[in-house]
Amino acid sequence: MAWYNTSGNAWDTVISSRVRLARNLNGYPFASRMNEEQAHAIIAKVGAPLESSGFKKIDFAELSPVMATSYVEKHFVSPQFATLQTPHVLFLQEQSGSAVMAGEEDHLRIQSILPGLALEEAYKNASRIEKRLDEDFDFAYSERLGYLTHCPTNLGTGMRASVMMFLPALTRGGYMESLAVQLSKIGLTVRGLFGEGSGAAGGMYQISNQITLGISEEEILRKLSEAIQQITDSEEKARKAITGDTLDRLTDRIKRAEGTLKYAYMMTSSEFIKLFADVRFGIALGLVTDISYEELGNLLVEAMPATLTLGAEIPPKTEAARDILRAAKIRDFLQRKEP
Amino acid sequence: MLCEKCKKRTATVFYNENINGKTQSYSLCGDCAAKLREQGDLQDITSMMDSFAAPFSALQTDLFGGFFGMPMMKAVSAEKKCPSCGCRYSDISKSGRVGCPICYDTFGEELSRTIQSVHGTTAHVGSVPSRHRALQARAEKMKALKQEIQEAIEKEDYESAARLRDEIRKLEADKTEQEGA
Numbered sequence: 001m002a003w004y005n006t007s008g009n010a011w012d013t014v015i016s017s018r019v020r021l022a023r024n025l026n027g028y029p030f031a032s033r034m035n036e037e038q039a040h041a042i043i044a045k046v047g048a049p050l051e052s053s054g055f056k057k058i059d060f061a062e063l064s065p066v067m068a069t070s071y072v073e074k075h076f077v078s079p080q081f082a083t084l085q086t087p088h089v090l091f092l093q094e095q096s097g098s099a100v101m102a103g104e105e106d107h108l109r110i111q112s113i114l115p116g117l118a119l120e121e122a123y124k125n126a127s128r129i130e131k132r133l134d135e136d137f138d139f140a141y142s143e144r145l146g147y148l149t150h151c152p153t154n155l156g157t158g159m160r161a162s163v164m165m166f167l168p169a170l171t172r173g174g175y176m177e178s179l180a181v182q183l184s185k186i187g188l189t190v191r192g193l194f195g196e197g198s199g200a201a202g203g204m205y206q207i208s209n210q211i212t213l214g215i216s217e218e219e220i221l222r223k224l225s226e227a228i229q230q231i232t233d234s235e236e237k238a239r240k241a242i243t244g245d246t247l248d249r250l251t252d253r254i255k256r257a258e259g260t261l262k263y264a265y266m267m268t269s270s271e272f273i274k275l276f277a278d279v280r281f282g283i284a285l286g287l288v289t290d291i292s293y294e295e296l297g298n299l300l301v302e303a304m305p306a307t308l309t310l311g312a313e314i315p316p317k318t319e320a321a322r323d324i325l326r327a328a329k330i331r332d333f334l335q336r337k338e339p
Numbered sequence: 340m341l342c343e344k345c346k347k348r349t350a351t352v353f354y355n356e357n358i359n360g361k362t363q364s365y366s367l368c369g370d371c372a373a374k375l376r377e378q379g380d381l382q383d384i385t386s387m388m389d390s391f392a393a394p395f396s397a398l399q400t401d402l403f404g405g406f407f408g409m410p411m412m413k414a415v416s417a418e419k420k421c422p423s424c425g426c427r428y429s430d431i432s433k434s435g436r437v438g439c440p441i442c443y444d445t446f447g448e449e450l451s452r453t454i455q456s457v458h459g460t461t462a463h464v465g466s467v468p469s470r471h472r473a474l475q476a477r478a479e480k481m482k483a484l485k486q487e488i489q490e491a492i493e494k495e496d497y498e499s500a501a502r503l504r505d506e507i508r509k510l511e512a513d514k515t516e517q518e519g520a
């Protein structure tokens with residue numbers, strides 16, 4: 001069970017919640033000035049307590065690019081992490097959605113990712129891991145600047161809390177630009193996900209705190225939660241405002257998307273994202289009833305290129321073969337319950 | 340792995356393309372991938388988290404890059420090096436990354452401009468590592484004891500003063516022991 005296929009709070013508008021803490025060990029330079037020996041030493045040091053508390057060690061130096069990218073698609077590591085040339089290891093507790101990246105931009109990136117709106121719980125999870133490591137290690141810290149990080153944008157709490165939101169109605173209404181401006185005024189950042197150019201195709205956005213210094217962890221969570229509540233209200237309102245001809249046209253589009261997902265023979269990932277968003281919107285509006293959020297959510301990872309390739313008996317060699325495989329995977333997931 | 344296109348930034352986007360039956364794979368950085376995507380040359384993105392072509396992320400990056408690039412700051416400390424990692428301020432402003440924890444002391448003044456611009460403040464509130472909490476608690480206790488001993492001496496209560504003096508010595512010994520550890 002994971003963030004993408006387990007039901008969570010506020011699933012109509014929120015896909016997942018994540019909290020990440022950046023920490024560095026005293027006595028070592030930051031990543032860009034560290035030699036290999038030092039990088040290995042840090043990994044070995046933090047590995048001991050993590051492995052004994054049930055984390056699985058995954059050494060990315062030993063992974064194929066496809067395997068590494070699959071962890072990116074599951075949001076357990078950042079895209080940067082997957083491609084580092086320096087020693088980097090993921091400590092993962094897949095069941096609880098907890099992960100520690102060792103050797104990323106900061107020595108440690110401790111994160112918890114959970115389905116739906118669950119910021120408090122994600123913070124508790126990340127914080128519990130952090131406290132365990134704090135017992136054994138001396139984190140780089142100054143009274144004035146808080147936790148010291150490779151990039152000054154993460155100083156202070158070193159905490160980035162983010163919520164992946166699903167906002168198809170606000171996107172269609174063209175409200176996202178002005179929402180982004182408003183949010184930036186209160187120290188929050190909006191980033192389009194799965195987008196090509198406009199970021200709008202999937203109607204999915206990551207909303208996170210921009211500032212980490214001069215604001216406590218609790219305050220970051222409170223501010224973000226308040227914003228999420230307001231955005232959710234606006235999205236709900238925008239959804240209710242779709243009526244008449246507009247609703248008919250939308251219904252047609254959603255039904256066609258459902259049909260295409262269920263019966264297409266080939267599908268690119270960008271087409272998939274568009275259809276995914278339409279069908280997910282359909283579930284929220286009660287127009288699609290025989291597909292659940294959980295079934296659809298699975299595809300957000302399973303139909304992505306690397307994970308798709310990994311799951312195949314014969315890895316696809318060409319783009320076309322991959323698109324055939326993707327369509328088959330989607331059919332398989334969505335038609336299971338059909339008579 | 341470096342980006343195949345610009346050969347400058349780290350590649351974060353991996354992409355397979357099929358042209359006339361021939362499969363080609365590319366490794367690109369976020370910027371180059373975004374450019375290709377705009378031109379319509381990239382359609383199937385391998386890494387889904389890396390959709391950095393998003394409209395709003397650009398703002399943040401530009402903002403930050405601008406703060407670091409302050410030429411005035413460079414001139415002030417062009418020669419100074421961090422005693423711990425050897426980093427210069429020009430290295431920091433070029434990369435946007437600080438060399439080591441000690442750099443924040445070494446370049447405290449120079450960095451405070453950047454930090455102020457990014458966060459709107461330079462003062463941490465929030466959680467504290469346990470080791471620092473212990474040090475803080477000890478410092479506060481020490482302050483209180485010194486106050487008490489002062490008062491005891493003023494009141495000519497030498498018995499209490501002697502007891503307090505022993506307590507202070509013990510606290511100091513603990514501190515030395517812990518810092519040495």
Ligand SMILES: [Zn+2]
Pocket residue numbers: 342343344345346347348367368369370371372
């Ligand atoms: Zn490039």
Ligand SMILES: [Zn+2]
Pocket residue numbers: 421422423424425426438439440441442443445
């Ligand atoms: Zn330094």
